Amino acid sequence: MSDVQNQARAVLEGPDIHRALTRIAHEILERTRGAESVVLLGIPTRGATLAQRIAGRIAQFEGIKVPVGAIDITMYRDDLRLRPARPLGRTELPPDGVDGRTVVLVDDVLFSGRTVRAALDALNDVGRPRAVQLATLVDRGHRELPIRADYVGKNLPTSKSEKVKVFLEETDGRDAVVLIKGDDR
């Protein structure tokens, strides 16, 4: 663990994450005319936490309660057969569902875009949103699919061998985005 720490560099600290999420919340409000009929859906686990935080900020700024939920994408992944079956995350949809609404998917790191593709498939099975947008805390590049984010916390140029790890207070006890130098084990 300690040698991993040595090669790891924090690229965002708590206050940076705080500011990034605040900006994303403002941008969502701006782009969706006051978050009208918006539903925030986080991709477990950290995306779900981030969605909650963004909803909290929107409530704080405009006093609107935006429905928040989580959508697990494990069963929709395209790389399921490359690894042992993994535990499922929780899907929690707001009571009114997603039909006819603007769904903002929230994830921690945008990389190949495959997670987002899986999320779009999963979303397709739970309803028919009017539009789908994507918010991500970190965009590290290296897309393998024609997918882009509508709201980005930080664009982070990385090499493919590096790893980006997001730590959040709620799940990991601290807020940080860490870049880990790749040694390709």
Place this chain on the structure above:
Amino acid sequence: MKPHLLSTGDLTRDDALLILDTAEELARVSQRSIKKLPTLRGRTVVNLFFEDSTRTRISFEAAAKRLSADVINFSAKGSSVSKGESLKDTALTLEAMGADAVVIRHSASGAPHRLANWVRGSVVNAGDGTHEHPTQALLDAFSIRRRLGRLDGLKISIVGDVLHSRVARSNVLLLHTLGADVTLVAPPTLLPVAVESWPCQVSYDLDAVLPKSDVVMMLRVQLERMNAAYFPSAREYSRRYGLDRDRFARLHDDAIVMHPGPMNRGMEISAEVADSPRSTIVEQVGNGVTVRMAVLYLLLGGSEPAIGGAE
């Protein structure tokens, strides 16, 4: 690593909890309008049923279909088995058809173990003779946990025809692994020979055990497997080991009643008890699909099985 589910005894506590937790998430899928998941697309699951079954076969079929697997149903009746084809030849045929998983129900104890040596895919035991029925035990554990919130430390009584019951053995092994305290209650004639070696207690007195139980699981009296007189009469059995209204009243208020089905109403359980809100009999069937989805997902969903352990 052998990717099979043959006995609940092969499951570690972590394996068992992973199945139950996975089932818990999958239960939410059964509530939405599109119940299908794409996870096992392109995989083939063969239901190989040498013995009659309604709920288990349908349940496995529904589970596989909800995960988008292709399902081939095979029942011994009307197949080449009635022409005398052996299990091994049947297995080789399935192998040639490219089955990724074989769900087998057979009247001979140990048949799934034999099959596991002959096919490349996963073998799921859906009941073998009087030996084991792992997915039934898993769905029972799941149903208990959903109703009572936990399994650890619960007092669970399994009552009736333990001798002929594969459900009892699978449940004792699984519930013990999950930290429950299991007591078998049966007349001496309906207990298997080596029952002392099972991780549970044994009692002959239902009335003494009932007030202390959190869960009472009634077993079906398997008249079709009884080739000798195990008890004087059905009435006598029912009087001593049946769960009727009076006995039901002696259970504590939160206790639940279970039955794997099919029931002999009026014999091991009275209709009134079976239909009471504290009976889980109907939800057990629904939970069966969810739990079997979890098992199929964990065995077939990844590059290698996530449960089952090495053999």
